[in-house]
Structure formats: structure tokens, C-alpha cells
Amino acid sequence: MSTAFFFAVAAFFEIAGCFAFWAVVRNGASALWLAPGALSLVAFGAVLTQVDAAAAGRAFAAYGGVYVAASLVWLWAVEGFRPDRWDLMGGAVCLAGAAIVVFGPRG
Secondary structure, eight states: OOHHHHHHHHHHHHHHHHHHHHHHHHHHOOGGGGHHHHHHHHHHHHHTTTOOOHHHHHHHHHHHHHHHHHHHHHHHHHTTTOOOHHHHHHHHHHHHHHHHHHHOOOO
């Protein structure tokens, strides 16, 4: 499978897991949300290890850009807030940075 696929799946699990904790702490949701949130974060870690990269730090750095962009999609799709132009520009910069990390020539 491709790096992009694993990054996208990892982002979903990380954001969903973190959102479960956010919902409990900040929005007063039931503490029962913490269990699936924790499982989602475990799944995130497991999926991220499937990325084809020679070094964990490089995979994590590239994933960071994907995480930012995916968070903006979550903002819109789940939370109902449309990202503004600054959000979109920031997400694009982060994705560009991730692409540089992933595709940059190495000697």
C-alpha cells in the first residue's frame, strides 16, 4: 500500500482519538468516549508504523503535514466549521513541507 494511504488512515485514527478526549474534557461528553478514543490512538500508532520509510523521524515529520491538512478536513466535515483562507494556506504549506520531506532527493 502507499505512503499516502497509511498517512490518511493514521490521520483519521489520531484525530478521532484526540477528538474523543476533547469531547469528554471540553464538551462534557460521557467518559465512555475515552475507551474508543484510546483504541483509536493505538490504531494510529500501529498504522503509522506501516509507512515505508527508512527512519521513524522522517516518517513522523512528513506525517505532520498530512495531520494538519486532515485536521482541517475534520474541522469542516465533523465539527461543521468551514476552514478559512488562512487555514487552507497553512494546510497547503504543511503539505508542501511533507512532500519535500518524502520526495526530496537523498544522496
